[in-house]
Amino acid sequence: MTADVIRVVLADDHAVVRAGVKAVLSSAKDIQVIGEGSNGKEAIGLVDRLNPDVLVMDLSMGEMDGITATRELVEKETRTKILILTMHAEDAYLVKVLEAGASGYLVKSAADRELVDAVRAVAHGDLYMQPSATRALAKGIQRKSEHADEREKYEKLTERERDVLRFVAGGFSAPEIGEKLFISPKTVDTYKQRINEKLGLSHRSDYVDFALKLGLLTK
Template identity: 40%
Template sequence: MIRVLIADDQALVRTGLKMILENAGDMSVVGEAGDGGEAVDLALHLNPDVVLMDVRMPDMDGVAATRQLRAQVPHIHVLVLTTFDLDEYVYAALRAGASAFLLKDTLADDLLSAVRVVARGEAVVAPSATRRLLERYVGVGDEPPPPADLGRLTEREREVLGLVAKGMSNLEIAAALFLTEGTVKTHVSRILSKLELRDRVHAVVYAYERGVIRPAT
């Protein structure tokens, strides 16, 4: 059973999310918080597997709460929820250690799938929204010099990293490169290991920040 804590300042949103999660059969909502500070306190006490974290909350926002949680209990995974795909807090939340973010209008099945993925310690990247966030916050200035650590990657791994940064799934990358999905998964795992990145989300951020792929203008 996946134990989930919901953090959102709107009671109606919490109620809706709770209904979706508890109807899944393999999830249990162990607590609800109305702000970031309460979310941190409850997470430390209840030890959930996943925290669904709204970003815009009073007193302590979701970014600060995510940062505290990841510092104190790194085994608890944070899935950020936001109303707008260009929310100024979401990029900061990813940098703070969130494993995923989704829009609040995400379909119920996609939300449940994301919770399961995050609970396994993997990451969820909402492709188009992630891309727009990075386009906004990374910037479109001069090409940065290639970082030395990129030299650890093979040519194929660089290619895979670029496609990951475009928001493509392993299955889509496999189709594009005429590889099996298992081979792509192996490449992604090696990329994360070689570049010392925590998960797929941070691989996307890394690729944009280091100029592996440039945001669209």
């Protein structure tokens, strides 16, 4: 930051949106828009050239999208903080954006008032998200920490029993599991019997329920 002025570059493929964002940011005395681009590639070029404090960037843009541009900038170890400003309100985009290395995520339909605060926050090294996004992230973390009992029981299974459990829950029959694990269908049934003894799972719905609780069906 130069003399406490936050230097910002905008990247959005809609000129009218850039104009609107610029109008909002211009109302803050400590923020100065120093460049504009219409896609991820141009944004990277502007960051290289102008070394701004914050890049406010859309996700869906032609030539190069916002997530790809974020990844490239993070790989280059740029000092510029990236604030994503998008129409996509789904939590899944937020997770991808944070994984890519962005510092903030704002949905356009609710961003006008918060935009200035968000730019200031990321410029000072903080993460910025709207409250709804924070709730979604917190819920995801909470889910992972639940079901400690099931996790403990699962730890008692052998590696092969865990494989069988995942495959049964995933919809595979005993012969198909046998083929995948290079064992006979009869051996698969033996493993299922052991799983039943250790975890009390008998029907496939029990397997599905158990596997989903522990997030085993994600690979």
